[in-house]
Amino acid sequence: MPHLESRTIAVQSHLRDQVADALRAALIAGELRPGVIYSAPTLAADLGVSATPVREAMLDLAREGLVEAVRNKGFRVTEMTERDLDEFTEIRTLIEVPTVGRVAATASAEQLESLRPLAQQIVTAAQEHDVLKYLESDHRFHLALLALAGNHHLVQVVADLRKRSRLFGLGSLNETGRLAASAREHIELLDLLVAGRGQDAENCMRRHLAHVRTLWADGRAEAERREPALRLGGR
Structure with missing residues (x-):
């Protein structure tokens, strides 16, 4: 697994955080598969670290709902159902759409324009097929935008x-360029907000979240069609 290959991890940095980042990268790439149980010692061997920071990182991921502990075996990657996808999207839509309208009415042009470098980073990452950078920039953009509501x-x-x-x-979608359209929606949303077009910004956010939901579903389906990942926990 490319994201779990043995690598040098700086002693002075937090091993737990670095291991968690590596495991998230493997999840994104589809190298750690939903429903499969992975043992901490085997993952640790792939990462070139001891089992302790791997267990600690897996516990962090468990608190985030990404994996679940399996007694005396390891950790199972959590599976998301179509209902999960629908419910996540529904909750985010209920929260983020009206919040964007509020931000359009209250945020200054300077506050909004300060988000443009992040929006552009999302587009650049998509163009360069850098899914980790895409997710990092996307995460920062959305939370910074919502933070403007106070x-x-x-x-x-x-x-x-x-x-x-x-x-x-x-x-899996990164390889086909499917993230590019979603990335450009961040620029569109920001332009509408700067122009003070609150209703149009709300509609853009609603469309964007629906698009993201489709990406989740299509990406998961594509990952399932690909060559099965190495089942570390099942060896």
Whole structure:
């Protein structure tokens, strides 16, 4: 697995965080498959670290809903159903669409324009097929935009929803360029907000979230058609 190949991890950095990032990358790429049980010692061997930071990182991912502990075996990657996808999208739509309208009415042009570099980073990452950079920039853009509404708890709720849903399936779509259209919607949304077109911005956000939901579903289906990943836990 490319994302789990042995690599040098700096001692001075937090091993737990670096291991968690590597595991998230493997999830994105489809190298860790939903429903499969992976053992901490085997993952640790692939990463070139001890089993302890792997277990700690897996516990972090479990709290995010991405994996679940399996007694005496390891961790199983959580499977998302069509209903899960629908419910995540519904909740985000209920929160983010009206919040975008509120931001359009209250945020200054300077505040909105400060988000443009992030929006452009999303587009650039999609063009360069860098799915990890795409997700990082997308995450920062959406949360920074919502933060302009001034409700910290709202931002945290959306951040949690994104952790539970955004990592599955996009790696396979990255190879086909499917992320580019979704990336450009961030520029469109920002332009509408700067122009003060609140209703159009809400419609754009609603369409964008529906598009993301389709990407999740299509990405997951494509990943399932690909060559099965190495089942570390089943060896």
